[in-house]
Amino acid sequence: MKCGIIGLPNTGKSTFFNFISNSKALSENFPFCTIEPNYGMTKVPDKRLYELKKIINPIKIIPSEIKIVDIAGLIKGSHKGDGLGNKFLSHIRETNVIIHMIRFFQDMNVLHVEGSINPIRDKEIIDMELQLKDLETIENKLENIKRKNKIHKSINILKKVFSFLKEGKNIRMYPFQGDEKKYITDLQLLTIKPVLYICNIDEKLNNKTHFYIKNLQKIIELENSTLVVLSLKKNYIYYEIEKILKEAYKLLNLQSFFTVGNKEIRSWSIPNKCTAYEASSVIHTDFQKGFIKAEVIHYNDFIKYKSNKKVKEAGKIFLVGKNYLIQDGDIIHFRFHQ
Numbered sequence: 037m038k039c040g041i042i043g044l045p046n047t048g049k050s051t052f053f054n055f056i057s058n059s060k061a062l063s064e065n066f067p068f069c070t071i072e073p074n075y076g077m078t079k080v081p082d083k084r085l086y087e088l089k090k091i092i093n094p095i096k097i098i099p100s101e102i103k104i105v106d107i108a109g110l111i112k113g114s115h116k117g118d119g120l121g122n123k124f125l126s127h128i129r130e131t132n133v134i135i136h137m138i139r140f141f142q143d144m145n146v147l148h149v150e151g152s153i154n155p156i157r158d159k160e161i162i163d164m165e166l167q168l169k170d171l172e173t174i175e176n177k178l179e180n181i182k183r184k185n186k187i188h189k190s191i192n193i194l195k196k197v198f199s200f201l202k203e204g205k206n207i208r209m210y211p212f213q214g215d216e217k218k219y220i221t222d223l224q225l226l227t228i229k230p231v232l233y234i235c236n237i238d239e240k241l242n243n244k245t246h247f248y249i250k251n252l253q254k255i256i257e258l259e260n261s262t263l264v265v266l267s268l269k270k271n272y273i274y275y276e277i278e279k280i281l282k283e284a285y286k287l288l289n290l291q292s293f294f295t296v297g298n299k300e301i302r303s304w305s306i307p308n309k310c311t312a313y314e315a316s317s318v319i320h321t322d323f324q325k326g327f328i329k330a331e332v333i334h335y336n337d338f339i340k341y342k343s344n345k346k347v348k349e350a351g352k353i354f355l356v357g358k359n360y361l362i363q364d365g366d367i368i369h370f371r372f373h374q
């Protein structure tokens with residue numbers, strides 16, 4: 037699972053990346069200081085791990101992790117190769133979810149590539165670059181189909197999505213009917229990816245209610261996306277970072293299950309609607325190869341009864357097969373042939 041951070045230069049992307057990931061990016065007051073993307077891992081915050089810890093008292097707890105990519109260099113004209121150009125768009129293509137950083141801090145010493153502070157304009161610049169790239173991708177696909185002179189089921193939906201983009205809209209908003217979406221998934225379009233917006237506001241003015249922010253909020257709500265407003269230069273942002281990671285996790289349609297032992301309690305990320313069989317491979321392919329059954333305790337039952345023994349007495353350990361759909365928070369013990 038990969039989460040990419042995008043936005044205009046000098047908005048605070050690398051600063052944010054450094055906050056949340058286990059590696060360090062160069063954060064400088066220079067628009068193109070990051071050329072290659074920075075990769076790091078971040079732990080997914082989950083209070084339930086600590087609730088379980090209180091009961092079991094293991095040696096350690098291990099939260100699941102998501103990969104974070106700090107992608108630099110997007111500016112007006114990137115889709116046709118301006119700035120450090122096109123290359124960045126391919127880094128975005130590899131991600132599953134996007135965090136879009138928008139600047140609202142004033143700082144004469146930190147250059148703004150557009151020369152002034154205007155979060156809505158900035159958001160639109162980035163959105164438009166991605167939309168232009170998607171238009172190009174779809175155009176190429178349509179031409180390709182035409183060249184092969186084949187009647188292709190995807191033509192209809194491609195054309196509809198094309199006009200949608202032309203109106204300046206992101207494809208994630210497109211009202212797909214039936215199985216339409218499946219005809220465009222192979223294109224890995226950029227504006228179809230779920231997005232979480234962050235507005236990095238001024239640490240001194242702390243102006244969350246400025247009309248710029250209010251308008252930005254409205255626009256983003258209309259897109260069914262989420263905006264988090266914070267100041268990266270403030271010291272107490274840990275709580276907000278946790279909120280952001282949780283939102284990103286939700287956007288990715290992820291849920292967690294736990295494995296619990298005396299030595300460690302660990303959380304694992306899986307997609308919603310994941311079967312026990314699929315989930316077993318997240319731990320180890322051997323678990324899946326030799327899958328026999330899984331013992332499942334629902335999180336709330338464990339918190340209520342507080343021990344395996346009591347859960348068992350209450351009849352709340354379920355022995356399930358391959359097709360069991362995991363519920364968020366399930367505590368699972370896999371039985372498998374070795």
Ligand SMILES: Nc1nc2c(ncn2[C@@H]2O[C@H](COP(=O)(O)OP(=O)(O)O)[C@@H](O)[C@H]2O)c(=O)[nH]1
Nearest residue numbers: 045046047048049050051063064065141143269
């Ligand atoms: N005053 C102020 N400066 C910031 C803030 N966030 C980032 N900066 C500064 O802006 C410059 C660029 O930040 P960076 O994270 O590298 O931006 P990036 O180009 O988007 O990766 C650095 O000098 C940061 O210290 C902020 O909230 N307030």
Ligand SMILES: [Mg+2]
Nearest residue numbers: 049050070108
């Ligand atoms: Mg940077």
